Amino acid sequence: MADDAVQRPLTGITVLDFSQFLAGPSCALRLSDLGARVIKVERPDGGDASRSLYLADLAFDRDSALFHAINRGKESYTADLKDARDIAAVKALIRNADVLIHNFRPGIMERLGLGWADVRHLNPRLIYAGVSGYGHAGPWKDRPGQDLLVQSLSGIAWLSGDRDGPPVPAGLSITDMMAGAHLCQGILALLVRRGVTGKGGRADVSLLETAIDLQFEHLSVHLNRAEPMPERSGISNANVYLAAPYGIYETADGYIALAMAPVDRLGELLEVPELAAFRPDRWFEERDEIKRLIRDRLIQRGTSAWLELLEPAGIWTAPVLDWPALRAEPAFTALQPIQSVRSPDGETLNLTRCPIRIDGEILSTGRPAPRLGAHRQSIDREQECAT
Incomplete structure (x- = not known):
């Protein structure tokens, strides 16, 4: 389905995406799929670090294919957040934005003058959304928030593999991607509330809280029984609490x-x-x-x-x-789960599409991720016209 074939529910919403790697960008991606305009705010010297995070050396339109997979359809605005003029320009964007997403470590946005207490006065209708590794308090708050580390710390890695084998992490960045989904849920809930009250709000998620929530099925048993870590099956283990033949x-x-x-x-x-x-x-x-x-x-x-x-x-x-x-499989083809994006130079990259259908229609886009800073000038002109 073409980009404009269905009226997307978030059309007219502007999102500033300060995040990088997976959790925050995946949240912003889903908002973009649902119709929001997403402006990716990146540092001028290299931008989002995932631009150069190549999986199997696969590149597309100057950047990694991974970057395009989670940043397709966005715009890129470069800004040095330690430069007073760029901070002023960013604050001008915030005044007119609906949502701000970041995944800096606790305290970084505050030191930049872009914390919740700072920006809520610039824009009382703003939805301010953050992803951290381990929350804003506690002895782990400054640890690196990375998916494999969180799977290891949270007990998830001990759920897979057979009893006599080592812990086995999921082969996907499950805590990153689910944290992004949780953040998206919080943003959408606050947008609904704003529609009623006119006021913005703040949503926060952490990878560790997401990892704990992912285990609710098992933890709800464990928390109510006097037991050590449940024992994995020695043969064909797939769920520590389910009987054979699972x-x-x-x-x-x-x-x-x-x-x-x-x-x-x-x-x-x-x-x-x-x-x-x-x-x-x-x-x-x-x-x-x-x-x-x-x-x-x-x-x-x-x-x-x-x-x-x-x-x-x-x-x-x-x-x-x-x-x-x-x-x-015909079942795969019937779902039409793959879309293609085209670079300005005519290259084509096949990617997964948004899994949500609106009014029965598939949401897809032919736009790749933006080249670094490609939209800075046009967005600045917009801001000048707005003022």
Whole structure:
């Protein structure tokens, strides 16, 4: 769907994005997808550090493809926040903005004269949103707020992998991306409140609080039981509190996932009569023995053969697909999850699109991330006309 094919709900909202890397920019990206104008405020000497953070050496239009993935559709305004003239120009932007996003460490914005107490007087309708690593108080507040470190500190890494193996972090920057989503939720809630009261407000999230919230399903059990860290299953671990057969198993030609399923019924289908001996109230306590029997049976046939047997019987199961296999699926094509952006030089880069549909319509954009400082002059002219 073209950029202007649907009236986006945040059309007319201006966002100043002072953040870099993932959490803050991903929040601003989603606001942009929903129609907001996002002006990325960057330092003149290099801009957002993710411009030069190359994954697999993949570059596009002078910057990393990663930068384009989370900054597509934005504008770039360069400013030295230690320069009095640039600070004055930035404050002029703030006076006319709706939202300000930053992810500086606690105290930095205040030292720059851009803290909440400073800017709320410039613009009482402003929504001021910040991401930190560990909040604004406590002994960890000045630690580096980085996704892998937070996964490690929060217990997330201990949830994956089998019992006798090491902790395994998620292969994605889950706390960064979810913190960005949480911040977006806070901003949208404050925009709704502003529509009622006319007053702005402040939203804050931290990577650590996000990591804790991500574990609510497990922590709500742990916090109400006198227990140490729950033990991971020794075989096909996928959830520390779920009974067998929950997990991923190797087949003769790949892997298959089994979710919640009656062990006795599974035994009938797999022709493993020993599984009938396990009572339902023992499916958790004896999960490793149950999983061993399932594992030893599933390895004997290919994934497709098992799916043809289990799916018609109502067993919750799925093949474990890699990216090429996923992309080959008609279900992937039906969702139209990929969009292309084009650089000023005519290069094309394929990226994921906004996963939200508005009024049934897909939200996509053909605009790449901005070149550093590309919009400084035009935005300054706008400010001059506004005053």
